[in-house]
């Protein structure tokens with residue numbers, strides 16, 4: 001094996017796994033991370049009631065990145081702090097691996113969304129970021145207030161998290177109104193809202209909390225909570241439908257939100273630039289989903305769009321619709337860039353299964369790994385993601401073997417560029433940096 005220096009964009013699940021696998025093979029790796037810390041969806045996507053899991057996953061990433069062969073470059077957004085062109089020409093890595101995940105919410109496809117200038121239409125990624133961090137001492141991001149009548153548009157697993165966030169926020173607002181201390185979200189998640197109210201000597205039904213409404217264009221049995229693979233047999237299909245119903249029944253009972261089927265968003269109702277309602281096309285099932293021709297408008301002061309995440313466009317990386325453009329799905333080689341490769345959610349988008357059979361199978365396996373009959377087990381999901389990343393390294397090695405070694409002069413250049421960035425932010429080492437960032441929270 002030759003001696004290479006590899007650049008990785010993104011230091012979370014996929015990025016850290018690839019970095020440590022390459023380091024095990026004797027390579028030097030530079031990991032660029034846009035945030036101060038490398039935890040990606042673990043800290044900004046997984047809602048914070050998964051506190052213990054988050055702590056375990058952070059440790060897991062730390063153990064992979066905190067080693068001498070890996071140079072962690074935090075607070076460095078590729079496309080902004082360093083351009084793709086510079087990464088390609090100046091840093092000149094033997095290979096660049098794009099493990100930057102899926103951070104752009106898919107746009108809600110109804111007219112006039114760009115008119116909205118306030119929080120009457122919000123998207124999932126920003127909302128989870130706020131929810132996960134607003135209690136921190138140094139939080140200076142946008143603050144949301146969940147109103148009493150939120151509407152969620154979605155149907156996937158993340159939309160259920162949105163409904164739970166709404167319920168917990170409304171619960172604590174009602175509790176605080178009664179002069180009590182808010183209940184921590186782990187207790188709310190674990191016990192459910194009725195038991196949590198009981199613990200406070202309250203009756204949940206007296207709190208005046210209206211259920212958050214999650215609108216889905218299909219049926220609960222069609223929700224993308226349990227994948228069916230490429231050619232599901234009828235028994236598997238029926239089993240998956242039953243599991244979907246069970247998951248929804250359990251969570252609506254425990255947390256008090258509602259799921260409303262057969263509603264496809266058609267338009268927004270406005271007062272000025274503020275959304276005051278959503279009009280849905282009503283649908284039905286007749287060997288496929290069809291519109292009845294009728295519509296229903298529901299009042300709301302906050303619409304939360306949770307219809308999936310796709311990769312963020314990066315200047316210099318070609319796009320094919322919502323995804324990066326790659327030459328072939330096997331390696332994820334980015335079109336027109338000599339040595340850039342996509343892995344993880346950067347290649348598929350999250351919850352956005354590309355119609356290539358190979359990718360559908362790949363993603364299917366990842367999703368299946370995380371589901372039990374009762375709930376989603378995120379931990380298994382993260383492990384499956386790592387496994388995928390490791391498998392990807394094998395494909396990369398095939399590519400790298402054809403490359404010349406990184407020269408000493410280039411290695412030196414990469415070290416100088418890395419050092420320059422470190423000095424600009426006061427970075428002196430992985431653990432010290434991480435601890436300093438966490439201490440400010």
Ligand SMILES: Cc1cc2nc3c(=O)[nH]c(=O)nc-3n(C[C@H](O)[C@H](O)[C@H](O)COP(=O)(O)OP(=O)(O)OC[C@H]3O[C@@H](n4cnc5c(N)ncnc54)[C@H](O)[C@@H]3O)c2cc1C
Nearest residue numbers: 010012013014034040041045046078100101344345351385
């Ligand atoms: C609520 C929820 C729902 C999920 N749903 C799905 C699903 O439907 N399908 C599925 O396959 N998996 C899903 N997962 C699983 C999860 O997304 C993956 O298991 C895993 O977190 C993805 O890891 P990653 O490293 O590819 O991406 P991420 O965890 O997103 O990590 C990417 C990293 O790259 C960084 N980055 C991004 N852009 C740049 C840039 N320009 N420069 C530098 N750094 C950058 C980010 O800050 C981040 O740290 C879900 C997870 C959660 C929490």
